Structures are given as C-alpha cells and as structure tokens.
Amino acid sequence: MIIRETIEDFFENVNNGDEFDTSSKLLWGFFFLDSDKKKLEKAAEKLVKEGYRYVNIFEAEKENDDDVQEYYLHIEKVEHHSVDTIDARNKELYLFVEQNNIDCYDGFDVGNIISSENITR
Secondary structure (H helix, E strand, C coil), X not given: CCCHHHHHXXXXXXXXXXXXXXXXXXXXXXXXXXXXXXXXXXXXXHHHHCCCEEEEEEECCCCCCCCCCCEEEEEEEEECCCHHHHHHHHHHHHHHHHHCCCCXXXXXXXXXXXXXXXXXX
C-alpha cells in the first residue's frame, strides 16, 4: 500500500525539479496488475466510464520463465493533485481493486500534458 509519507516524498522530489508544475493540471497515470487479462479489460471499461482514459494492457516482465504471466492495465486522467488528493485517489483505487477482485493496484506516475486529446478528458 502506498503510504502518505511516500506520496509526500514523491511531491517533494517532483517539486524540487523543473520538469512538472504540480500547481496545475498534469497527466496522471494509474497501474493495476493481474494475471487475468480479461479481468483487467473489464476493469478498464468501468474506469473509462468513471472518466479515465484507457492507455493499454501490457505484459509484465517475468522474473523466471516458469512464472505465471501477469499483465498491467494503464489508465490516465488529466487532473490537478496535491498530496491529499492523490492519497485519497489511491485509497479509492485500492477499494476498486478489492471490489473487482484484481490482484493489485500498483501505483501512479505523472507526466506533462502532451496533446489536446488528454486535456479534454
């Protein structure tokens, strides 16, 4: 589980650089992990209905050849976030994985808005 202190450290690191302006809207990516690709596809449909944009589902890298294949679901949303709001969002997404029987909410990342398509979402 992503704890508040980790989010505070994330924001401190982001704000110490000049790559992102956390006082404005940014492109936030969220990741989910499961061995059942169909389950992630259904989750993606639900999340799109909640205003997220589907990016893709891709294979997770295996540590050993005989490991079960797992998949990542990547969704994103243009929003303004603070430590408090991303902490709340993480809690919502942990609840979402529990309610939808997904193995793991694997966290978030942030990027700059690079196209007008992302701004309208």
